[in-house]
Amino acid sequence: MTAESIEGRTDSVALRDNVEVAEALGRNYAAGFITDIESVGLPPGLDENTIRQLSAIKREPEWMTEWRLAAFRHWQTMPTPDWAKLKIDPIDYQAISYYSAPKKAPKSLDEVDPALLETYEKLGVPLHERAALAGVAVDAVFDSVSVGTTFRKKLAEAGVIFCSMSEAIREHSELVRKYLGSVVPQGDNYFAALNSAVFSDGSFVFVPEGVRCPMELSTYFRINAQNTGQFERTLIVCEDRAHVSYLEGCTAPRRDENQLHAAVVELVALEGATIKYSTVQNWYPGDENGVGGIYNFVTKRGDCRGADSKISWTQVETGSAVTWKYPSVVLRGDRSVGEFYSVALTHHYQQADTGTKMIHIGRDTKSKIVSKGISAGRSSNSYRGLVKVEKGAERARNYTQCDSLLIGKKCGAHTFPYMEVKNPSAIVEHEATTSKISDDQLFYCRSRGIGEEDAVSLIVDGFCKQVFRELPMEFAVEAKKLLEVSLEGAVG
Amino acid sequence: MSQPARTPFVAALAGAPLPASGIAWLDEARRGNLEAFVAAGLPDTRVEAWKYTALRALAQRGFAAGDAQAASRPIDPALLALPGAGAPALVFVNGVFRQDLSLPDALPAGVSLQPLSGVLERDPEPLRFALARYYREAGDAFARLNAAFAGDGVVLRVEAGVRVAAPLRLVFVGAGAEGDLAWHVRNLVELGEDAELTLVEQHLGAGEQGHLGTQLGDFALHAGAKLHHAVLQQAGTGSSLFRRSHYRLDARAQAHLHALELGGALARHDLCAELVGDGAAFHTHGAFLPNGRQHMDTQLAIHHRAHDTVSSSTWRGVAGGRGRGVFRGAIVVAAGADGSDATLANKNLLLSPQAEIDTKPELEIYADEVKAAHGATVGQLDERALFYLRSRGIPGAQAHALLTAAFARVPFESLSHEALRNHVEQLLLAQLPG
Numbered sequence: 001m002t003a004e005s006i007e008g009r010t011d012s013v014a015l016r017d018n019v020e021v022a023e024a025l026g027r028n029y030a031a032g033f034i035t036d037i038e039s040v041g042l043p044p045g046l047d048e049n050t051i052r053q054l055s056a057i058k059r060e061p062e063w064m065t066e067w068r069l070a071a072f073r074h075w076q077t078m079p080t081p082d083w084a085k086l087k088i089d090p091i092d093y094q095a096i097s098y099y100s101a102p103k104k105a106p107k108s109l110d111e112v113d114p115a116l117l118e119t120y121e122k123l124g125v126p127l128h129e130r131a132a133l134a135g136v137a138v139d140a141v142f143d144s145v146s147v148g149t150t151f152r153k154k155l156a157e158a159g160v161i162f163c164s165m166s167e168a169i170r171e172h173s174e175l176v177r178k179y180l181g182s183v184v185p186q187g188d189n190y191f192a193a194l195n196s197a198v199f200s201d202g203s204f205v206f207v208p209e210g211v212r213c214p215m216e217l218s219t220y221f222r223i224n225a226q227n228t229g230q231f232e233r234t235l236i237v238c239e240d241r242a243h244v245s246y247l248e249g250c251t252a253p254r255r256d257e258n259q260l261h262a263a264v265v266e267l268v269a270l271e272g273a274t275i276k277y278s279t280v281q282n283w284y285p286g287d288e289n290g291v292g293g294i295y296n297f298v299t300k301r302g303d304c305r306g307a308d309s310k311i312s313w314t315q316v317e318t319g320s321a322v323t324w325k326y327p328s329v330v331l332r333g334d335r336s337v338g339e340f341y342s343v344a345l346t347h348h349y350q351q352a353d354t355g356t357k358m359i360h361i362g363r364d365t366k367s368k369i370v371s372k373g374i375s376a377g378r379s380s381n382s383y384r385g386l387v388k389v390e391k392g393a394e395r396a397r398n399y400t401q402c403d404s405l406l407i408g409k410k411c412g413a414h415t416f417p418y419m420e421v422k423n424p425s426a427i428v429e430h431e432a433t434t435s436k437i438s439d440d441q442l443f444y445c446r447s448r449g450i451g452e453e454d455a456v457s458l459i460v461d462g463f464c465k466q467v468f469r470e471l472p473m474e475f476a477v478e479a480k481k482l483l484e485v486s487l488e489g490a491v492g
Numbered sequence: 493m494s495q496p497a498r499t500p501f502v503a504a505l506a507g508a509p510l511p512a513s514g515i516a517w518l519d520e521a522r523r524g525n526l527e528a529f530v531a532a533g534l535p536d537t538r539v540e541a542w543k544y545t546a547l548r549a550l551a552q553r554g555f556a557a558g559d560a561q562a563a564s565r566p567i568d569p570a571l572l573a574l575p576g577a578g579a580p581a582l583v584f585v586n587g588v589f590r591q592d593l594s595l596p597d598a599l600p601a602g603v604s605l606q607p608l609s610g611v612l613e614r615d616p617e618p619l620r621f622a623l624a625r626y627y628r629e630a631g632d633a634f635a636r637l638n639a640a641f642a643g644d645g646v647v648l649r650v651e652a653g654v655r656v657a658a659p660l661r662l663v664f665v666g667a668g669a670e671g672d673l674a675w676h677v678r679n680l681v682e683l684g685e686d687a688e689l690t691l692v693e694q695h696l697g698a699g700e701q702g703h704l705g706t707q708l709g710d711f712a713l714h715a716g717a718k719l720h721h722a723v724l725q726q727a728g729t730g731s732s733l734f735r736r737s738h739y740r741l742d743a744r745a746q747a748h749l750h751a752l753e754l755g756g757a758l759a760r761h762d763l764c765a766e767l768v769g770d771g772a773a774f775h776t777h778g779a780f781l782p783n784g785r786q787h788m789d790t791q792l793a794i795h796h797r798a799h800d801t802v803s804s805s806t807w808r809g810v811a812g813g814r815g816r817g818v819f820r821g822a823i824v825v826a827a828g829a830d831g832s833d834a835t836l837a838n839k840n841l842l843l844s845p846q847a848e849i850d851t852k853p854e855l856e857i858y859a860d861e862v863k864a865a866h867g868a869t870v871g872q873l874d875e876r877a878l879f880y881l882r883s884r885g886i887p888g889a890q891a892h893a894l895l896t897a898a899f900a901r902v903p904f905e906s907l908s909h910e911a912l913r914n915h916v917e918q919l920l921l922a923q924l925p926g
Contacts, residue, residue: 424845430866434855436860
């Protein structure tokens with residue numbers, strides 16, 4: 001790819017991000033009382049008091065505090081899940097600070113780990129963006145507050161609400177109250193319950209009836225600003241015939257002190273609505289010896305509540321030491337459609353247990369699953385998926401394809417698909433293969449003068465093509481580069 | 493950990509007297525397994541291996557331990573007939589060996605076939621390794637029960653190099669008694685180097701009964717041995733049958749399993765194969781056809797542990813009425829098992845709105861020089877094929893039955909014994925509506 005195309009993308013990203021900067025700036029100047037507490041943070045530990053304090057800091061309404069407390073009480077009764085194919089040291093939830101002050105940021109790029117900068121170089125991340133990714137204080141990077149304002153104005157004209165979850169709880173309380181927890185209830189699972197109790201921030205998107213969101217929305221920096229990404233909560237609601245495409249994540253690796261990330265994402269699609277949700281997840285995976293890295297436990301679920309609605313998940317997962325994530329779609333509305341496209345790459349000592357759930361409830365519902373797992377080093381990569389066809393789901397249709405690619409002798413690639421069918425007019429199909437990059441393929445490339453690493457990249461890229469096709473263009477280009485970087489040292 | 497409340501099922505067996513063998517190591521293992529069973533009870537659906545097979549109803553029932561009258565229960569000889577497959581070599585009624593019904597006299601040289609009860613009386617020591625086992629997994633309730641209570645079964649050994657052409661037939665009958673009872677059989681089969689054997693295993697029901705039967709089978713195949721194993725499960729419609737078969741294959745050994753699951757109210761088969769020698773091959777072919785309120789669960793796990801091991805699995809499920817078919821097909825390729833080649837296909841038909849199929853093919857791969865693929869489908873008959881038959885004057889119901897039988901017979905096309913294959917086809921046609 002050319003330098004121009006990277007620059008082109010950066011501009012559009014900058015446009016999205018400046019909303020954040022505007023917000024961050026606004027917060028610094030505004031409520032002094034809040035700022036004070038923010039700079040202190042909460043001490044490590046978790047009890048009802050922590051949650052009340054957290055809720056107070058965020059100036060939340062009473063119902064929200066109660067909602068969090070109900071989740072917390074339920075969470076305390078739940079056992080830690082152990083069914084995933086993951087080896088995880090026990091997590092001490094009392095050792096975590098549930099509201100931390102912004103960590104001391106490096107003052108300039110000179111203070112940043114050179115290895116990280118080298119990676120940015122390879123990914124082609126522009127200079128001024130590298131600083132932000134490495135966590136250098138943001139105000140040095142962004143200069144144009146007005147761009148953000150334009151962006152906001154355009155959305156407001158269309159009637160689209162796009163703001164942080166904290167803001168939404170204050171400003172759009174009734175909307176949040178109506179939909180929050182309606183897809184992923186507080187007690188849904190262990191990590192969702194924890195998130196419901198202590199979520200720090202996230203995004204809220206509301207697209208009113210008949211509106212096609214005029215631009216692709218992105219959280220590129222939103223949640224990651226100010227260390228709030230640890231317990232992220234996102235809610236996207238599309239009313240009848242509304243349409244939105246949402247990009248989440250960050251294609252360049254981030255250094256992050258947080259060990260545990262437990263996010264919840266809820267999507268609601270009403271009649272005829274379409275939500276497309278794309279993720280590129282590249283949290284710190286730990287070093288080549290498996291030391292450090294993020295534990296990423298995410299609950300993502302979409303609810304096709306109305307007839308003819310559609311929810312599509314696309315994910316490229318290359319980061320985190322541990323990934324536990326199953327973006328799902330509940331196909332409630334007749335003729336609704338669910339899709340899941342995934343590339344999960346693990347290297348060194350990374351572990352991923354990821355997949356999807358498609359729950360067919362309405363008639364003539366359709367789902368499609370394409371999952372590509374790549375394992376290298378000593379990593380472990382599992383696909384775990386459920387396709388469930390309920391009794392009333394006449395003529396439900398599912399097609400699932402799961403392919404795994406092994407690079408090296410010490411890694412593992414696993415496939416655990418569950419199929420539960422209760423309707424005789426349904427058709428459910430699952431196919432899976434596991435193979436390695438064949439010597440023939442490599443030899444062919446090498447005999448044409450392509451180096452071994454490039455040959456592997458080429459083959460991996462072909463293997464993932466079906467999924468990359470579903471990503472927005474700029475993301476696809478970066479995802480491809482990201483795989484190349486992540487696979488460094490996997491061969492030879 | 494808190495002790496689970498003792499269900500009627502556990503309570504009935506907890507106090508039952510264990511069979512007295514007078515062999516110290518055996519009595520100790522029996523006691524240990526019974527204690528483990530009583531302590532853990534029956535697994536619930538939170539145990540992954542039992543996710544789709546709920547034992548709540550079973551847990552509320554009590555079974556008498558064993559059948560004191562088993563030796564004298566009348567069995568109609570016609571029940572035991574299988575045209576073209578010879579006389580039954582060993583027959584067990586409610587878990588007890590019946591000399592009067594067994595005709596093992598024509599055994600070729602180099603084949604030793606005895607009831608376990610007899611071996612335990614004469615020379616139990618060689619069986620110590622197999623019988624003094626403890627079952628420790630969360631889902632092992634029935635293996636524990638079997639290890640505690642099984643006093644009879646089959647001990648079969650084929651000497652190295654002996655090839656037996658004629659099929660050897662083992663029959664297990666659940667026969668109506670004064671009340672519902674629990675019976676258990678323990679089978680030990682060993683094939684010496686380069687030995688070859690065709691084994692036919694039948695499960696039949698006689699009279700009204702809702703017995704609980706458990707079977708634990710070990711099949712050891714030494715280098716180059718070849719086993720053809722056909723299982724016809726037609727247990728009584730009210731009975732519950734839990735079988736577990738463990739195959740161990742040394743270098744170049746081959747096993748071909750054909751399994752037809754037709755009977756029982758609740759029938760579960762755990763099938764585990766370990767390919768421990770280079771070039772070992774394990775091929776399974778099976779069909780399960782739950783109907784009425786039947787629940788059938790097949791749990792297949794194939795472990796590739798050596799170089800160039802091969803496995804293939806072809807399974808078909810047909811669920812009608814309120815029947816429920818459960819299938820798990822796991823392929824595990826261990827690190828270092830380079831050259832492994834594994835395929836698995838499970839296709840299912842749902843014939844009724846109350847029927848259900850739950851299928852879970854799994855791949856667990858720790859080696860890179862492998863070929864592994866699996867596929868599973870759930871669907872219905874091809875409309876075009878139905879239309880074709882109807883356009884040629886075949887009534888709808890009959891066309892349905894014909895196509896369904898054709899679907900279910902696919903796994904048995906590779907059954908080389910012709911009389912057996914014909915018998916399976918007759919059973920399939922009789923089972924299917926139309």
